[in-house]
Amino acid sequence: MKLMFEADEKRGQLEEERIDELLSAYLDGMLTADEQAQLEARLERDPALRARLQGLRLTVRSLAALPQVAVPRNFILSPAMVKDKTPRPAPRPRAPRRSWPIFGWATAIATLLLVFVVAGDVFLVAPAARPELKEAAVEVAPDMEQETLSVAQAPTGVPDIAQEMPEEAEEAAPAMMAEAPRDEREDLPPATVAMGGGGEPLEPELSAAAPREETEQAAACEEAPAGESVTDTVQIEKQVFGTPEPGTAIPRMAARPTPEKTDEGDTGPHPLQEQAATVASPERAGAEAVTDEGMSVWLRLAEGGLALLVVALAVTTWVIRRREV
Amino acid sequence: MEEQALIQAAQRGDMSAFNELVLHYQSQVYNLAYRIMGEPDAAADATQEAFISAYRAIERYRGGSFKSWLLRIVANACYDELRRRKRRPTSSLDALHVVDPAPAGPLVNRPEDPEAYAQRQDLNHALHLGMQTLPPEQRMALVLSDVQGYSYQEIADITQASLGTVKSRLSRARAKMRDYLLAQEELFPHGQRLKSE
Numbered sequence: 401m402k403l404m405f406e407a408d409e410k411r412g413q414l415e416e417e418r419i420d421e422l423l424s425a426y427l428d429g430m431l432t433a434d435e436q437a438q439l440e441a442r443l444e445r446d447p448a449l450r451a452r453l454q455g456l457r458l459t460v461r462s463l464a465a466l467p468q469v470a471v472p473r474n475f476i477l478s479p480a481m482v483k484d485k486t487p488r489p490a491p492r493p494r495a496p497r498r499s500w501p502i503f504g505w506a507t508a509i510a511t512l513l514l515v516f517v518v519a520g521d522v523f524l525v526a527p528a529a530r531p532e533l534k535e536a537a538v539e540v541a542p543d544m545e546q547e548t549l550s551v552a553q554a555p556t557g558v559p560d561i562a563q564e565m566p567e568e569a570e571e572a573a574p575a576m577m578a579e580a581p582r583d584e585r586e587d588l589p590p591a592t593v594a595m596g597g598g599g600e601p602l603e604p605e606l607s608a609a610a611p612r613e614e615t616e617q618a619a620a621c622e623e624a625p626a627g628e629s630v631t632d633t634v635q636i637e638k639q640v641f642g643t644p645e646p647g648t649a650i651p652r653m654a655a656r657p658t659p660e661k662t663d664e665g666d667t668g669p670h671p672l673q674e675q676a677a678t679v680a681s682p683e684r685a686g687a688e689a690v691t692d693e694g695m696s697v698w699l700r701l702a703e704g705g706l707a708l709l710v711v712a713l714a715v716t717t718w719v720i721r722r723r724e725v
Numbered sequence: 726m727e728e729q730a731l732i733q734a735a736q737r738g739d740m741s742a743f744n745e746l747v748l749h750y751q752s753q754v755y756n757l758a759y760r761i762m763g764e765p766d767a768a769a770d771a772t773q774e775a776f777i778s779a780y781r782a783i784e785r786y787r788g789g790s791f792k793s794w795l796l797r798i799v800a801n802a803c804y805d806e807l808r809r810r811k812r813r814p815t816s817s818l819d820a821l822h823v824v825d826p827a828p829a830g831p832l833v834n835r836p837e838d839p840e841a842y843a844q845r846q847d848l849n850h851a852l853h854l855g856m857q858t859l860p861p862e863q864r865m866a867l868v869l870s871d872v873q874g875y876s877y878q879e880i881a882d883i884t885q886a887s888l889g890t891v892k893s894r895l896s897r898a899r900a901k902m903r904d905y906l907l908a909q910e911e912l913f914p915h916g917q918r919l920k921s922e
Contacts, residue, residue, distance in 0.1 A: 420897070420900040424895060424900075459871075459902045460871050462906075463872050472765060473769070475747055475751045475755070475773050477744060477777065482781065
């Protein structure tokens with residue numbers, strides 16, 4: 401309440417000063433034509449304002465009537481006066497002490513910085529850190545994995561594709577395999593060895609995709625947080641590679657996937673399986689969430705600090721400007 | 726001798742030429758110093774310091790209004806003297822004993838009515854005391870404008886302030902003087918009133 405009263409009082413004082421400034425400029429003929437017309441119209445209907453103007457007018461006239469005082473003596477110089485014991489440079493006309501523009505510029509720069517930081521937060525960082533987007537990414541990952549599983553469980557897809565291959569390629573592939581020495585065949589990647597009837601031309605692509613998938617899966621495993629559960633890893637592996645036959649070891653993520661252990665008819669990992677690895681897994685989303693959250697905290701701190709600085713500089717500029725007027 | 730010739734001679738080291746300029750301007754300079762300092766002794770000190778500084782700086786004068794250039798030096802000398810005296814403040818009684826110096830004009834200029842003359846003297850004394858209550862920058866603007874008749878632009882050149890600053894300082898000084906005189910309304914002759922009609 402007290403603050404409100406003081407603020408009102410201050411506002412009233414400023415208004416009074418503004419009116420006096422108008423009246424003073426009016427006395428000196430320093431108003432524009434519009435300002436003068438407005439003031440004269442107001443003077444006509446406001447007797448208190450007329451009285452204030454009259455008071456100023458009398459003051460100015462009285463000051464102008466002050467007599468000139470006689471000089472008490474002559475102020476002519478002598479060489480002794482000018483000659484100084486300690487040589488010093490003549491005082492230069494002092495520049496006006498106007499420090500408020502510096503603070504004004506500082507306020508403007510701080511405001512610009514604040515705008516940039518806020519804009520960066522809103523348009524660059526915030527979207528990446530929004531929880532709803534992260535949840536959507538996490539939801540996509542299971543969906544992609546489900547798709548991968550369905551593809552792996554649909555062995556008919558590959559033979560269907562294989563049947564579309566040119567007959568010459570189908571005939572050539574077994575011939576090529578027959579010609580290759582047994583030792584070389586053993587050196588070939590498993591995908592090639594297991595190659596049977598159809599789909600041969602596709603398999604080199606699929607087998608080439610396998611090492612790539614293996615690398616990406618390995619990278620995904622490395623990115624996973626340290627606290628990931630073994631159960632989650634096993635489940636993902638099963639979804640990617642399929643349930644192994646009894647007696648065979650479950651392939652580890654870093655190991656080369658063996659097509660013979662997948663479901664019958666499936667000769668290799670499907671491209672969609674790669675996507676399942678590259679799509680943001682829950683573990684990766686968690687890691688990103690931690691990084692984004694940390695960045696958001698720093699941005700908030702920076703925004704708060706800059707906002708305080710802008711306010712402090714603006715107030716300082718105003719105070720200094722008032723003092724220097 | 727023409728002013729420009731005197732200035733050029735002074736720039737060559739001719740002290741007698743500079744003293745011609747001193748004699749020409751000393752009344753204006755002393756009156757300004759007197760209204761700013763408020764007392765004759767301090768005004769004399771400031772005036773002498775101003776002329777000494779001006780002689781030492783005359784070589785750097787590059788044209789323009791010599792009067793403005795000189796008054797700028799006087800204003801700075803007054804500010805320096807005020808700061809010096811502020812560091813060594815005088816007692817409050819000394820401040821009250823302001824002896825009005827003799828007027829510059831001859832007796833024939835005074836009003837013949839003794840009562841009006843006495844009233845005028847009281848008013849002048851009150852105006853002088855009222856000016857000493859103003860901050861130095863506002864006092865300077867008021868004296869230069871209303872006592873010595875300089876324009877806004879000339880005041881801006883002398884005080885090295887912007888026109889807006891000059892306007893603001895002058896309006897505040899006038900308002901304060903009006904309020905100061907309102908408290909002593911009996912000083913104004915019959916028919917002249919500061920209060921609302």
